[in-house]
Amino acid sequence: xxxxxxxYLACVDIEEDMAPEERFARARDLSISAxxxxxxxxxxxxxxxxxxxxxxxxxxxxxxxxxxTFNEGNIGKxxxxxxxxxxxxxxxxxxxxxxxxxxxxxxxxxxxxxPADKRTMTFExxxxxxxxxxxxxxxxxxxxxxxxxxxxxxxxxxxxAQISWVxxxxxxxxxxxxxxxxxxxWIGKLxxxxxxxxxxxxxxx
Numbered sequence: 001x002x003x004x005x006x007x008y009l010a011c012v013d014i015e016e017d018m019a020p021e022e023r024f025a026r027a028r029d030l031s032i033s034a035x036x037x038x039x040x041x042x043x044x045x046x047x048x049x050x051x052x053x054x055x056x057x058x059x060x061x062x063x064x065x066x067x068x069t070f071n072e073g074n075i076g077k078x079x080x081x082x083x084x085x086x087x088x089x090x091x092x093x094x095x096x097x098x099x100x101x102x103x104x105x106x107x108x109x110x111x112x113x114x115p116a117d118k119r120t121m122t123f124e125x126x127x128x129x130x131x132x133x134x135x136x137x138x139x140x141x142x143x144x145x146x147x148x149x150x151x152x153x154x155x156x157x158x159x160x161a162q163i164s165w166v167x168x169x170x171x172x173x174x175x176x177x178x179x180x181x182x183x184x185x186w187i188g189k190l191x192x193x194x195x196x197x198x199x200x201x202x203x204x205x
Contacts, residue, residue, distance in 0.1 A: 023054035073109030
């Protein structure tokens with residue numbers, strides 16, 4: 001349903017071809033489908049689509065906020081919105097799955113924030129980032145690996161996860177700002193190396 005609906009929306013003018021009630025229903029149902037999809041961890045195409053504006057100023061506006069919360073892997077916001085789940089029984093019934101899903105998204109976000117040379121994470125660090133008991137961390141990382149959300153390996157002796165790749169996704173403005181800051185830091189390091197090497201190159205010449 002999710003992929004077919006997005007393909008359909010790509011072929012229509014939602015303002016001209018869909019009534020407000022239909023846009024609202026489509027946005028609501030697509031959001032629920034994204035939350036409950038067992039292999040859907042990239043909400044980018046939906047987050048960028050104007051169909052979501054149909055939820056603004058309605059009783060289900062919180063669903064739009066929840067989509068962005070998942071995309072950010074923000075467990076705090078997830079827990080703040082969870083009391084609203086009874087308004088949408090499908091979400092309430094699938095709370096354990098949604099809780100695992102937000103933990104996986106939090107893991108992805110935690111890896112994304114780290115420089116490539118600092119992506120060996122202890123189980124303790126992952127437990128803090130995902131708000132999970134320590135004994136559930138290994139299972140979470142294995143789940144992320146099996147879903148191909150990340151690539152890497154587990155060291156069960158040292159209790160660490162070495163992550164070499166994380167699934168790309170649409171970034172929020174805050175995430176883009178953080179990425180820009182890291183890029184600036186990386187450029188600064190390169191310039192520092194260049195300044196140290198330049199005199200040696202001149203002497204060698």
